[in-house]
Amino acid sequence: MSKAEELSLNQIRLCDDGNGGLLLDGVKINGASVNYATGDIRVPKSAFKGSVVSQNYQEMVLQQGGKPYVAVSGSQVSQSVDILAPREASLSFISAADTRPIEDSVSMGSLTFDLLANVAYPRAIMPNSWVFDIGGKRVIERDSTLYETWDALTGTGKVVGHISDTGILHFNNISVDLRPVVKVLQGVYTQGDYQVKQFYGRTALAPIKPQSFTVYADLSESETLQGQSQADESISGSLKGKMAYKTGFFSIESEKPIPPDTLRYNAVSQSTVPINSREVGINPTRLPSDGKVPIFRRGDYIVITNKLVQDIGSAHSAGQVIQLQRQNNDRLCVVDANGKHVLMDKYLDDLDAGTLTWQTPLDLSDYTMPLSVIQLWQEDNKVVDTDISGSLKLQNPISRDYPQENTYISSAVSGGDLICRATEPFTQVNWTGKWQNTPDGNPAKTSLNTKDYPIRVTSDGTVDGRWRIVFRDANQIEVYEENMGLLWRGDILADIAPINPATNKPYFTLPKQAFGIGGWEQGNVIRFNTEGTLMPVWILRVVQPHKLPRGQSQANSFSACLRGNTEELE
Incomplete structure (x- = not known):
């Protein structure tokens, strides 16, 4: 062994790992440590042990019916000995005063793969058909761009590379020390020209x-x-x-x-803008992201309407018959030049024949000429299904072919059968302050005769309410409603008919004959309830911020119409 080899064998280089541990040839030494505060370094003897291999030889005699031969058999034995224990050591370190953090930017690499390496030219990939597994992550190709976390609804994702037309696969933002395993899950390619x-x-x-x-x-x-x-x-x-x-x-x-x-x-893509709750006046979290609220849903009632406006001029006389442009009308009305409706007692109409006849005598001095007749085709239907395109599937076939111009679909709220009525009245000696539907205390000495003289109610005046009539003396009375308070004062010598200011019609009419020939005393109370045909409807309307087209001055608007049949019950 040369001197240089001896030095190489006996020189050992230990480094710390930054966490108080020691490394030998990049491998952590179990039990070794360094204390950065005190400088104490501890290394177990086991770190300096190495393996020595020695040969054992044994002579063997081989004989098979002839002259013996002597052979040698050998084996290797490995032993752990202290062959690397150093006799002296030196130390280099960075003192705390010189220690400082260092940041460095490591550039990201780009990996390239040839998907069609074994496919003969001419060759090409089919866009929008490739899916990969790259390092355990699903990557999808759209228009030759590679995406992670692809969102099919928005058409967006994290871009990680692209594919060329000839099948060259490029990955961007790949760590320099990482070469991922690329698996092709699906894809279509072609050879030569194709159609x-x-x-x-x-x-x-x-x-x-x-x-x-x-x-x-x-x-x-x-x-x-x-x-x-x-x-x-x-x-x-x-x-x-x-x-x-x-x-x-x-x-x-x-x-x-x-x-x-x-x-x-x-194609035209649509995007949405968040709605400001202060501008709309309601919390927009329950609205769709684009602010559009569906007004038609499966099971809803709708009304199909087509309107035709016909100018009938300014010359009109009693008994005159005017032939209209449309027959089989469902509704019609007459308006003047200012949009004021002509009272229906001025004319008779025949909806099926499409004619209008002026009454005799005739006075149209309250209206501005010329007059127009609005003729309507209308019918009800029910929505079976809706589509994102705006089309509706209806339960029943429509009765006629509606022209596209001036034909509208309106949402409708069904009120069912609405009826107005008054309950059977009862009496009390005096008022106890309790609005209940049964007597509270003893009845008065006399009673109200509503069998022969019933309380009359009408759909255009009656409301849901609980009423009490209180006698101030034998003849003078006051009429109260639970929520509206005092509504009428008078005597029992005339019919009781408090007026509903919304319609200028009585809330109810109680004939004076129902009070009989007397017997009423001060403090006596008559209690009854009324039920009206009013149906409360909430209307929510949201208009998106927009600019009117040039030359258009009319703002957004809507109209509500009450449709139904009225039947008087005795």
């Missing part, structure tokens, strides 16, 4: 505005096929297929083979 009759793809952005997607394919310099998306997400034209507006996924079919690299499309 297809079916094509599947996805738009770069989603969602897509309905009816804004147009796809093209060039068969030659002079022939181009085209397809246009419709409201029901179908694609029609010389190219046909389906378009999913929400995700941007589309499928194309062609009767003629087309080169897929000539396919191109135009």
Whole structure:
């Protein structure tokens, strides 16, 4: 052994690992430690032990019926001995005063793979068909770009690389010391020139505005096929297929083979802006992200309406018959030049025949000429299903062909059968302050005769309420309602009919004959309830921030209409 080899054998270099441990040739020494505060270094003897291999030899006599031969057999024995124990040591370190943190930026590498290395030229990949497993993570390819954490609804993800048309796979942002295992889960490639009759793809952005997607394919310099998306997400034209507006996924079919690299499309993507609750006036967290609230749902009632406005001029006379432009009307009304409705007692209408006849005598001096007749086709229906394109599937077939112009679909709230009525009245000696539907205390000496003279109620005046009539003396009374308070004062010598200011009609009418010939005393109370046909409806309306088109001055608006039949019950 040379002198240089002896020095190399007996020189040992130990380094700390930064956490109080010691390393020998990059391997941590069990039991070794360094105390940074005191400088104490401890290394167990086992760290300096090494293995020595020695040979054992044994003579053996081989004889097989002839002259003996002597052979030697050997074996190796390994022993652990202190062959590396140092006789002296030196130490180098950085003192605490000179210690400082150091930051460094390590550049990220780019890895390249050839997916089609064993495929003969010409060759090409089929875009939007490749999926990989890269280091245990799923990576999807869209339009030759590689994405992690791909979101199909928004069409976005973390970009980690791309694929060239010839199948060269590039990964970006790969650590310099990491070479991941790449597994191809799926993908389509071609050799030579090719044409297809079916094509599947996805738009770069989603969602897509309905009816804004147009796809093209060039068969030659002079022939181009085209397809246009419709409201029901179908694609029609010389190219046909389906378009999913929400995700941007589309499928194309062609009767003629087309080169897929000539396919191109135009589309309008929709984005949303957060709604400010202070501007809207309600908490927007329960609204859809785009602020649009569905007004039609499965099971809802709707009203289909088409309106025709006909100018009938300014010359009108009693008994005159006017033939209208539309027959089989469901409703009609007459308005003047200012939009004021002409009272229906001024004319008779025949909806089926489409005629209007002026009454005799006739006075139209309160109206501004010319007059117009609004003629309506209307019918009810029920929604069976809805579609994102805005189309509705109805339960029943419609009764007529409605023109597209001036035809509207309105949401409707069904009130069912609404009836107004008054309950059987009861009496009390005096008022106890309790609004209950049974007598509280003894009844008065006399009673109200509503069998022969019932309380009259009407749908245009009566409301849901609990009423009490209190006698101030034998004839003078006051009428109270539980929530509205005192509404009427008078005597029993006239009919009791407090007026509803909303409709200018009585809340109820109690005939004076119902009080009989007397017997009422001061403090006596008559109690009864009324039920009206009013149906409360909440209307929520949200208008997105927008700018009116040039020349348009009319702001957003809506109208509500009460529809129904009235039947008087005796």
